[in-house]
Amino acid sequence: MLDEQTAVNFALGDMPRAMKALREAAALEPSQSRLFQLGMSSRESGDLAQAIKYLSASLEKAPGNVRYREALGYTYLQAGQLTNAAAMLTTVARQEPGNVQVQQDLANVLVHLGDRPGAIRQLRQTIQVAASTDARAEATSETGSETGSMDQRERAMLQMRSTVAQLGKTYEVAGYFGYQTLAAPNGVIDRTAPSLLLSQGGFELARYLTGSRRGLSLIGRIMSVGSVAEGQAGTAGLQGALSQAAVGLRYKPFVTENLNVSFERLFQLGGGLPNSWLARALYGKETGADLKPDRRAQAYGLIYGDLAGFIGPYPSLLAYGETRLGVSVGLGNSWIVRPHVIALGRHDLLGSAPDAIQAGAGVGLAHYFRDPGFVGPAPSLELRVYGTAAGSRALSTDGLTGIRGLTLVTTLRF
Numbered sequence: 001m002l003d004e005q006t007a008v009n010f011a012l013g014d015m016p017r018a019m020k021a022l023r024e025a026a027a028l029e030p031s032q033s034r035l036f037q038l039g040m041s042s043r044e045s046g047d048l049a050q051a052i053k054y055l056s057a058s059l060e061k062a063p064g065n066v067r068y069r070e071a072l073g074y075t076y077l078q079a080g081q082l083t084n085a086a087a088m089l090t091t092v093a094r095q096e097p098g099n100v101q102v103q104q105d106l107a108n109v110l111v112h113l114g115d116r117p118g119a120i121r122q123l124r125q126t127i128q129v130a131a132s133t134d135a136r137a138e139a140t141s142e143t144g145s146e147t148g149s150m151d152q153r154e155r156a157m158l159q160m161r162s163t164v165a166q167l168g169k170t171y172e173v174a175g176y177f178g179y180q181t182l183a184a185p186n187g188v189i190d191r192t193a194p195s196l197l198l199s200q201g202g203f204e205l206a207r208y209l210t211g212s213r214r215g216l217s218l219i220g221r222i223m224s225v226g227s228v229a230e231g232q233a234g235t236a237g238l239q240g241a242l243s244q245a246a247v248g249l250r251y252k253p254f255v256t257e258n259l260n261v262s263f264e265r266l267f268q269l270g271g272g273l274p275n276s277w278l279a280r281a282l283y284g285k286e287t288g289a290d291l292k293p294d295r296r297a298q299a300y301g302l303i304y305g306d307l308a309g310f311i312g313p314y315p316s317l318l319a320y321g322e323t324r325l326g327v328s329v330g331l332g333n334s335w336i337v338r339p340h341v342i343a344l345g346r347h348d349l350l351g352s353a354p355d356a357i358q359a360g361a362g363v364g365l366a367h368y369f370r371d372p373g374f375v376g377p378a379p380s381l382e383l384r385v386y387g388t389a390a391g392s393r394a395l396s397t398d399g400l401t402g403i404r405g406l407t408l409v410t411t412l413r414f
Contacts, residue, residue: 002028006037015045032061036068039075048079066095070102077105082113093122097129104160111255116167116211123164169212175412177201181405200225206250214255219262221246222269242271246278259283266312276312289338290368291330300328300338317349338364342386362386362407369414379414 002025006018019041026034039054055072062068073088089106096102103126110119178200202223209216224243248264264278288300306320326340345357364384389404 003034015041019045030057030061032058032065032068035061036071040071043071043075043078048075051075052079052081066092074105077109082109085109086113093126097126100126100130100160104163107160107163111167111213120164120167123160123167127160127164166212170208172206172208172212173414174204175202176410178407178409180407214252217250217252219246219248219250219264221264224270243269244271245269248278257283258285266310274313276310276314279309279311281307288328289336289366291328291336295330297327297329300324300326300340315350318346319349320344320346334368336366336368338366340364340386342388358388360386360388380412382409382411384409384411 002021005021006025019038022034022038022041026038035054035058039051039058042048042054043051052072052075055068055075059065059068059072069088070092073085073092076082076085076088086106086109089102089109092099092102093106103122107119107122110116110122200223202221204219204221207218209218222243222245245267246264247267248262250260250262252258252260260282262278262280262282264280266276266278268275282305284302284304286302288298289302291298302322302324304322307317308320309315309317322342322344324340324342326338329337329339331337339361340363341359341361343357343359345355347355362385364382366380366382369379369381385406385408387404387406
């Protein structure tokens with residue numbers, strides 16, 4: 001009778017009466033099914049402590065029931081008890097090696113617990129098992145006896161491969177080159193006269209000390225800048241190349257946010273400037289840059305901020321911001337074209353260097369070096385060309401000076 005009252009009240013949506021009848025039934029006869037239902041209902045109502053109590057009791061009565069163990073593992077995860085969640089989900093993963101969702105969630109728990117090698121090992125085992133399972137399923141489907149959701153499973157496998165690639169990264173290398181036909185003032189390069197930035201190139205290496213998603217990394221950079229300086233009669237003469245090297249530590253405090261802070265020692269390789277120190281904070285967020293296998297186009301956006309404090313003979317605190325809005329269009333699996341509008345600006349918070357703002361539009365073309373269908377981080381080569389109208393405020397002027405031109409930027413990452 002109490003079981004029937006429970007079912008009727010659940011059907012009517014009367015949760016308090018349903019739970020009251022269910023608790024009375026479990027008190028009279030604490031069967032594993034009643035305890036499990038109490039645990040799941042408590043979890044749905046947000047009472048995680050009671051949910052853990054009842055689900056643990058149901059698992060004690062049926063320790064071989066994988067569904068009970070899985071439910072308890074996810075309840076531990078929801079309650080933030082990651083160690084207990086990992087213990088439960090590990091057993092489920094061993095019993096059901098083809099359960100892709102559990103394998104992925106277990107790997108995420110291991111990452112949050114700091115066991116990155118364990119997470120990589122878990123995902124690689126899952127990928128191997130899934131590869132053999134899919135091979136058998138493909139052979140079966142050729143006979144016409146199975147169709148189903150292979151596309152969804154394939155996307156899950158691609159995401160796992162992406163996660164393994166990201167977790168397994170121990171270093172990152174980036175090379176870049178930019179050229180501007182417009183002149184943007186750069187008072188950090190030369191304090192004697194407004195200096196006009198024409199081109200720059202560089203190479204950066206980051207060695208992850210505690211993982212690519214969060215923690216410390218050792219960084220090294222080499223950069224070269226070509227510029228001209230404004231003469232007394234308004235003419236511009238070539239100032240030459242200024243080269244610089246930097247070594248330092250970078251810290252990424254969050255897994256989900258691309259925020260980095262660093263402290264670096266700068267060594268001047270050419271151009272006659274003294275050595276100095278750099279304290280820096282970077283934040284970037286990019287959406288729609290990479291396309292999923294089933295998408296042809298999607299909205300693209302980027303915001304980027306850079307706060308750099310130079311400590312030395314010429315102290316300055318430069319703030320730089322950039323935003324892009326556009327669309328990413330796939331040209332096959334490996335090529336993406338991105339028409340976009342762009343706006344950027346720079347300001348010295350100490351007031352000792354000239355300001356600059358730019359706005360314009362352009363197009364980017366990116367090539368990803370990866371296997372067909374693969375999604376996630378992969379080596380890439382990108383070329384961006386955009387035209388801008390710029391305004392600059394020199395140290396000795398009150399208004400903005402308008403200039404126009406083209407900017408070419410190439411970036412290689414791996």
